Amino acid sequence: MVQAAEGERRSTTVPRFDAAVEKGLAYLRQERTAGTHGGEQVLAAYAMYKCGVAKTDGLIQKALAEAAGRSAGPRYQPVGSYDHIYGAGVDAMLMADIDKEKYVPNLQVIANYVQSVQRSNGSWSDTPTTAGDISMSQYAVLALWACQRAGCVISPECVERAAEPTADSGPTTT
Structure with a gap:
């Protein structure tokens, strides 16, 4: 078993599920992460x-540095234009779960960014021509x-708009 920060990882109590988790962890540790962009590394680190997996693990520390770097300035610097909300979501979840006190300034930068790109109808999207994207809206709320x-x-208004989107915020993806 992989050692967690607080001790040994708990079993799912189903051996084939535990084996699947181990197989997934082995896959995430493969060198394939070296060529991926920061958002993918952060998602892999969050899953690990x-x-x-202990927060001191090298891959997790590298991902934390990536996430903190994107949120170190006055404005969040997303990896790309399409996946900016997905990246903000996984960056926020990783930093908040690992050390929310340490990363609260970074997390506020992410919160400010996510709130600033919310559409007037309560949704989030990658382009100005779509009504809203369910998946991106989910990651925005997770962030x-x-x-x-x-x-x-x-x-509170941002949360209210997300919870009660207007009629023109129909989904563009599922």
């Missing part, structure tokens, strides 16, 4: 951490939730 758990300031 949730499986019980805001992670930031809120760390004590960041989240606009």
Whole structure:
């Protein structure tokens, strides 16, 4: 078993599920992560951490540095234009779960960014021509939730718009 920060990872109590988790962890550790962009590394690191890999693990530390670097300035610097909300979501979840006190300034930068790109109808999307994207909206809310758990300031109006989108915010993807 992989050692977690607080001790040994717990079993799922189903041997084939435990074996699947081990196989997934082995896949995430492959060198394939060396050529991926930061958002993919952060997602892999977050999955590893949730499986019980210690936060001191080299891959997790590299991903934390990537996430912290994108959120170190006055404005969040997403990896790409399409996946900016996905990246913000996984960056926020990783930093909030590993050390919310340490990363609260970074998390506030992410919260500010996510709130600033919310559409007037309560959704989030990658282009101005779409009504809203369900998946991106989910990651935006996950980002805001992670930031809120760390004590960041989240606009109640932003949350209300997300919870009660207007009629023109129909989904573009599922």
